[in-house]
Amino acid sequence: MRFHHVDVFTDRPFNGNSLAVFPDADALTGAQMLAITRELRHFESVFLLGEGTSGPHVRRARVFDLAGELEFAGHPLLGAAAVLHALHGAADHEAWTLRLTARSVEVTTDRRGPGRYASLLDQGAAAFLGRPDPDGLAALFDLEPGDLDADLPPEVVSTGLSYLVLPVRGDALARARVTAPLDEPLARLGAEYAYLLDTAAMEGRHWTNDGVLEDVATGSGAGCAAAYLRSHGRIGAGQERLLRQGRHTGRTGEMTVSAEGDGRTIHSVRVGGGVALVAEGRLRALPPA
Structure with a gap:
């Protein structure tokens, strides 16, 4: 074959x-x-x-x-x-x-x-599944509460797979790591996976839930990030932005992301590369x- x-x-x-x-x-x-x-x-x-x-x-x-x-x-x-x-x-x-x-x-x-x-993939509409209490979320990635972006809430978003989108700031993205399996804590939040997002640098990170493998570029996670960014007014309607991922793996991924809609009504999310x-x-x- x-x-x-x-x-x-x-x-x-x-x-x-x-x-x-x-x-x-x-x-x-x-x-x-x-x-x-x-x-x-x-x-x-x-x-x-x-x-x-x-x-x-x-x-x-x-x-x-x-x-x-x-x-x-x-x-x-x-x-x-x-x-x-x-x-x-x-x-x-x-x-x-x-x-x-x-x-x-x-x-x-x-x-x-x-x-x-x-x-270019049209992932369709986004679903916003809840904003969990940020208490304890930073520790899942060996970070401190102050490493979270105080201006943006954690949120569970899905465009097919559900991700906890966790905005971080400063050098937190570089320091983050998975120290214990994420399946149970994410399931309690209604999420399947987690996507760490530095909105200032437009860069993300994602691991398997056991923390063994880090993904170079995660299209499903990038789609959730695009919907999140549009929902919070960080990108314009239909505005295409470059989202980077993977530099900590020794390879780099560059994804173009965009989202149409306003607030929590995001009716089209596109991810390409x-x-x-x-x-x-x-x-x-x-x-x-």
Whole structure:
């Protein structure tokens, strides 16, 4: 089975967030997809299904990280669309519909040069799920209460996955680390993940909930950050801003974010970035079904 190795949220290979894209995965079971994802050790892998059923511009997509299948993700969908453009796109600008288990999303792609694309994902509307008491939140990341941005409240936001958006200030972003598993404290807040955000520097950080891995660039988290920034008037309606992430991992990710709407009614969130095609490969064998 063939696959493509791409780097997302970057304009050059060996940077940004790496990803494996399987464009013809109809024969695989979910268990095989998870086993392959764990074997390749990318942060996530995406498997495309249904070629020929609705035309090349509409595909089903299943996204896995090392723990299991995700209902939504950012960088896998952007990378998948770029691979579809490379394989099936006749024009320099193309539009794709990717059908996840829970919903469908639209992704547009533009050819930028040999092996280089720009992808833009419309994540849809944002949901604001609550503003938790900030007491104790800084300690989850080995920070002090004074490291939190006093002008902006912590808030749980979702554009598909729910994130605790935690604004920090000064050098707190650089000092932050996960000292204990986050699953239980986040679940009590109604969140699945956490995204630390320095609004002055327009930079974020995100880890797996066990703190073992730090993500280079988190498209789903960036979408929640964009909705949060618009809701609090830190970016204009439809204004595109650059959000950086990953410098503490040795790689860098650059995400363009924007949001339409006002207050807590954010009806459209877009996240985009560059995609660099790095390699193509073929599995010699498949894991047990």
